[in-house]
Amino acid sequence: MTTIPATTVPSAASGASGISGTLDNTMIASNFTTFLQLLTTQLKNQNPLDPLDTNQFTQQLVQFAQVEQQMKSNDQLSSLVSLEKSAQASTALAYVGSTVVVDGSTTSLANGSATWSLNVTKPSSATIVIKDAIGQTTYSGNFAVNPGNQQFTWDGRGNDGRLWPDGNYTLTATALDANQQSVAISTEVQATVDSVDLTQSPPLLSVNGQNYTLDKIKRIVRSGA
Numbered sequence: 001m002t003t004i005p006a007t008t009v010p011s012a013a014s015g016a017s018g019i020s021g022t023l024d025n026t027m028i029a030s031n032f033t034t035f036l037q038l039l040t041t042q043l044k045n046q047n048p049l050d051p052l053d054t055n056q057f058t059q060q061l062v063q064f065a066q067v068e069q070q071m072k073s074n075d076q077l078s079s080l081v082s083l084e085k086s087a088q089a090s091t092a093l094a095y096v097g098s099t100v101v102v103d104g105s106t107t108s109l110a111n112g113s114a115t116w117s118l119n120v121t122k123p124s125s126a127t128i129v130i131k132d133a134i135g136q137t138t139y140s141g142n143f144a145v146n147p148g149n150q151q152f153t154w155d156g157r158g159n160d161g162r163l164w165p166d167g168n169y170t171l172t173a174t175a176l177d178a179n180q181q182s183v184a185i186s187t188e189v190q191a192t193v194d195s196v197d198l199t200q201s202p203p204l205l206s207v208n209g210q211n212y213t214l215d216k217i218k219r220i221v222r223s224g225a
Contacts (some may be wrong), residue, residue, distance in 0.1 A: 092203035092214060095193045100205075101219040102212050106170045107189040112156045112163070116171050117188040119149050124175035124183045130154060131170050138164050145175065145185070168209055190221060 107114050118126065123146055130139040138158050152171070156164050175183040189208065197204040197211070204211040 089198050092196045099192050099221040100217050101190045102216050104189045105187045109156050109169050110166050114154045116152045117149050119186045120145050124177050126173050126175045129172045133168050
């Protein structure tokens with residue numbers, strides 16, 4: 001890898017859903033019991049010369065059984081969803097304090113250093129522009145970049161030599177090949193996961209003030225690596 005120096009908790013909704021499911025199950029059980037009582041009474045008091053149509057009772061029994069089975073399936077699915085959310089939350093919490101690499105363009109300038117990773121597919125000339133949190137251009141320049149990952153490190157000084165304060169800065173990069181044709185260039189940032197928002201589904205990791213889902217994490221960097 002080459003380095004390019006810049007020389008200058010369960011929610012109320014889920015609780016309500018659980019209560020609703022319990023009430024539905026209770027109502028189904030109550031209705032089924034009532035139906036059996038009515039069926040038994042009718043059978044005891046039917047006219048022997050004009051017996052009741054057992055096909056109708058059979059159909060109603062099947063319908064009750066289908067509804068009851070569907071309710072059980074819904075309960076099982078709800079349990080699986082709850083388990084999945086719990087697993088996601090546990091996994092997300094494990095990232096807090098870890099140094100990760102994500103696709104992104106915003107990173108922190110601290111102690112006179114801010115680093116991005118650039119990636120192109122062919123030798124190119126890249127135009128790099130760095131802006132602060134309010135959109136002011138702090139630095140710009142042109143650099144040769146090679147295929148593969150390489151780091152661009154900014155020392156916090158603008159083109160006029162001004163030293164910019166620590167904070168978050170955003171890098172924008174465009175690239176052209178030898179024939180002046182546009183080349184795709186991607187940027188990555190490496191930073192520490194500050195916190196996790198468990199109120200969102202899926203949970204969101206906060207990295208340099210930006211939110212990322214777990215699938216956006218490309219690598220985890222061991223401390224001191």
